[in-house]
Amino acid sequence: MERKVNINISARHIHLNRETYDKLFDNELTVLKPLNQIGQFAANECVTVETPKGKFENVRIVGPLRSYNQFEVSKSDARVLGLNPPVRESGNLEGAEVVTIKTLKGEVTIPCCIIANRHVHMNPEEANEMGIKNGEGLKLAIPTEKKGVIEVFAKVSDDGFFEVHLDTDDANAFLINKDQVGVLIK
Amino acid sequence: MERKVNINISARHIHLNRETYDKLFDNELTVLKPLNQIGQFAANECVTVETPKGKFENVRIVGPLRSYNQFEVSKSDARVLGLNPPVRESGNLEGAEVVTIKTLKGEVTIPCCIIANRHVHMNPEEANEMGIKNGEGLKLAIPTEKKGVIEVFAKVSDDGFFEVHLDTDDANAFLINKDQVGVLIK
Numbered sequence: 164m165e166r167k168v169n170i171n172i173s174a175r176h177i178h179l180n181r182e183t184y185d186k187l188f189d190n191e192l193t194v195l196k197p198l199n200q201i202g203q204f205a206a207n208e209c210v211t212v213e214t215p216k217g218k219f220e221n222v223r224i225v226g227p228l229r230s231y232n233q234f235e236v237s238k239s240d241a242r243v244l245g246l247n248p249p250v251r252e253s254g255n256l257e258g259a260e261v262v263t264i265k266t267l268k269g270e271v272t273i274p275c276c277i278i279a280n281r282h283v284h285m286n287p288e289e290a291n292e293m294g295i296k297n298g299e300g301l302k303l304a305i306p307t308e309k310k311g312v313i314e315v316f317a318k319v320s321d322d323g324f325f326e327v328h329l330d331t332d333d334a335n336a337f338l339i340n341k342d343q344v345g346v347l348i349k
Numbered sequence: 350m351e352r353k354v355n356i357n358i359s360a361r362h363i364h365l366n367r368e369t370y371d372k373l374f375d376n377e378l379t380v381l382k383p384l385n386q387i388g389q390f391a392a393n394e395c396v397t398v399e400t401p402k403g404k405f406e407n408v409r410i411v412g413p414l415r416s417y418n419q420f421e422v423s424k425s426d427a428r429v430l431g432l433n434p435p436v437r438e439s440g441n442l443e444g445a446e447v448v449t450i451k452t453l454k455g456e457v458t459i460p461c462c463i464i465a466n467r468h469v470h471m472n473p474e475e476a477n478e479m480g481i482k483n484g485e486g487l488k489l490a491i492p493t494e495k496k497g498v499i500e501v502f503a504k505v506s507d508d509g510f511f512e513v514h515l516d517t518d519d520a521n522a523f524l525i526n527k528d529q530v531g532v533l534i535k
Contacts, residue, residue: 238522238524239517250494250524278495278524280495309464309466309467309519310499310500311498311499312497312499313496332425332518332521333495333522335423335424335425335521335522336516336518336521336522337522338424
């Protein structure tokens with residue numbers, strides 16, 4: 164099975180739960196821009212994330228609120244913060260690194276920093292059609308000038324929109340531009 | 350053909366020719382540390398490289414002096430400088446981006462900035478044994494947690510020491526650590 168797929172690059176961003184959000188903001192989360200994944204959006208609200216070694220300002224919240232707190236970074240972001248976060252599927256925070264999340268209102272210090280695994284979103288119908296199971300490792304061919312084939316994991320959900328998510332280090336290493344198309348191989 | 354190979358990560362660095370070097374330094378180039386490639390060394394001498402958009406200080410010269418000037422960067426380095434350098438084999442400066450190279454003594458502004466292609470060094474004997482020709486595209490399997498197989502180009506020379514050279518973006522994207530071993534596949 165081979166199928167063309169858009170590659171979308173995720174810059175560092177954060178997901179928050181209700182409890183953490185309320186410590187950091189008085190207003191409710193507001194939508195800056197809907198994302199391709201159904202119901203997901205980049206929020207207007209941003210936070211500062213810091214460690215004793217470094218910090219990032221204007222880290223955007225991706226909404227809606229979650230049941231967990233999760234700060235997703237690239238390896239080069241992690242170097243700035245002096246952290247060595249594990250590679251994890253979104254929602255799996257085992258071994259996540261500790262960071263402090265700050266706004267003008269308040270701050271929390273919690274283990275929530277991971278490097279997201281390379282993954283491809285799809286809905287159950289698409290997964291079924293391609294014979295793919297949730298969590299399955301697939302190959303993604305990236306046909307750029309610095310080309311290669313990397314492992315990506317299937318993320319099947321009802322609100323899944325078919326696209327690959329890689330991080331900014333992947334984008335720089337493979338010279339991936341906006342609207343880059345890859346080939347998903349099973 | 351499959352063969353284990355060490356992966357060495359090249360950070361940004363610069364090669365200079367005699368004319369440029371003499372504009373920037375009064376003393377001769379001195380050895381800080383020999384590199385694996387026979388006769389090559391990291392020099393004590395460093396330069397500042399800048400563009401109207403950004404700069405890097407303490408860019409190390411890799412000696413000995415060359416017949417050309419060449420500043421090798423990663424894509425993320427290029428973003429800091431506001432440049433879009435081409436991917437080139439070392440020594441091919443077609444379309445190289447312009448930067449200013451500075452020391453306390455002087456400065457030169459020249460087109461010399463490239464992203465080095467992913468390559469694997471070897472000597473003619475090793476190339477012959479593996480049936481590899483200079484410039485040939487090969488596959489490199491990188492067995493890290495963010496694994497994949499990328500294209501690398503053979504660089505055959507008498508002073509070649511068998512190892513792969515990737516850049517810091519590749520290292521971050523694939524979570525490549527010191528002493529990482531890959532598998533070269535033809």
